[in-house]
Amino acid sequence: TNAMIDALKQPFGWSDGVNRLYATLAMDIVYKDPTRNCIFLDNHDLDRIYSVIEENFSKFKMGVNWLLTLRGIPQLYYGTEILMKNFRSPSDAEVRKDFPGGWKEDQVNKFLKSGRTAGEEETFTYISALANFRKNSSAIGKGKLMQYVPRDGLYVYFRYHSNQTVMVVSHTGSKPLQPVWNIFTERTAGFSKMKNVVTGDLTPMKDFEIKPAESFVFELIK
Numbered sequence: 001t002n003a004m005i006d007a008l009k010q011p012f013g014w015s016d017g018v019n020r021l022y023a024t025l026a027m028d029i030v031y032k033d034p035t036r037n038c039i040f041l042d043n044h045d046l047d048r049i050y051s052v053i054e055e056n057f058s059k060f061k062m063g064v065n066w067l068l069t070l071r072g073i074p075q076l077y078y079g080t081e082i083l084m085k086n087f088r089s090p091s092d093a094e095v096r097k098d099f100p101g102g103w104k105e106d107q108v109n110k111f112l113k114s115g116r117t118a119g120e121e122e123t124f125t126y127i128s129a130l131a132n133f134r135k136n137s138s139a140i141g142k143g144k145l146m147q148y149v150p151r152d153g154l155y156v157y158f159r160y161h162s163n164q165t166v167m168v169v170s171h172t173g174s175k176p177l178q179p180v181w182n183i184f185t186e187r188t189a190g191f192s193k194m195k196n197v198v199t200g201d202l203t204p205m206k207d208f209e210i211k212p213a214e215s216f217v218f219e220l221i222k
Contacts, residue, residue, distance in 0.1 A: 001040055004066055005052060007172065008059045012153035018172045019150055021066070025157075026147075028071070040075035041067055048077070048095050051085040057119070061126060062170050062215035068130050069159060069168050069217055071145045081127045082110050082120040126198060130217060133197040139164040139219075146187055152177060154210070158187040167194065170215040178209045194218035 003024035010017040028034040041049040041063050053059045060083075067074045078084075079099055086094040101109030109115040116124060134140050143161035150156075153173020159166040165187060171177060181188060194203045197217045210216070 001042075001046075004039075004041060004063060005049075007066075007155075008053050008063050012150065012172050017150075018153060018155045018170065022147060022150055022155065025070070025145070028145075035071050035073075037072040038075055039067060039070060039072040040077065042077050042080070042095075043075065044077070044096055045088075045092065046095070047087045048085050049080065050083050051087055055083075055085065056213075057123075058213035058215075060123075062172075062213070064127060064130065065168055065170065065215045065217050068127075068134050069140055069166065070157075071159075076127070076131075081124050082116060083123050129198045133217075137164065137166060138162075139166040148184060151180075151183075153212075154179065156184060158184075160187060165191065165220040166197070167218045167220055168216070169210060169218065171210045171212055174212055176209055176211050181205060188220065191220040191222055193221040195221050 003021045006016070007018040007021040010020065012018060015023065031037065042052070049063060050060055053063070067076070084097070084099075086097070088095050099110065100106060101111045101115060110120065113121060137159075138161040139159040143159045143164070143166075145157060145159055147157035150172070152175070153171060154177050155170045155172065156179065157168050159168075167187070169179065188205070192205055194205055194208065195201070195218060196203070197219055202221065
């Protein structure tokens with residue numbers, strides 16, 4: 001949790017920012033089975049993640065991408081899917097508010113698309129698409145994790161299985177970058193295209209450029 005939050009909040013540095021996440025995952029050797037670790041961005045005893053990252057939607061999507069594709073069992077706190085926010089001040093009650101809707105006396109029902117704002121609907125749709133992809137992904141459900149040392153804030157890791165390779169690319173640096181693909185040859189050899197698992201868009205790998213604060217989950221295609 002702390003490593004993901006530091007990666008979202010801190011500037012990229014030798015041991016700060018996304019390098020903190022990289023270093024934490026590099027210590028998976030100390031666990032008998034790291035795939036059984038529970039990972040989360042927040043819960044009922046923590047400040048809500050959307051407030052922690054100062055309501056930065058790009059960083060929010062980056063965090064969600066990590067949560068739903070890294071090794072381990074993700075815990076998604078209720079309301080995250082509609083951008084519920086708040087800090088534990090003056091008490092924990094601020095991060096444990098009722099989910100809007102579900103009872104006849106509720107004036108707003110966030111369970112329905114008609115009750116959600118445009119931003120809430122975008123968030124709900126994004127998390128739903130990524131979670132449903134995860135549910136049917138052999139690479140995430142059964143595969144291994146291989147990560148690469150972040151360069152200039154660009155963090156790339158792979159989830160891979162015998163019949164599927166998923167690549168997660170997150171840019172925490174300050175300038176647009178094109179990945180140096182030959183660095184990742186061990187996992188990208190034989191692939192030429194990337195399918196955005198949320199939008200379905202197909203992109204040639206050789207033409208791909210990523211802007212600061214962007215993050216994507218791709219299924220690699222031959």
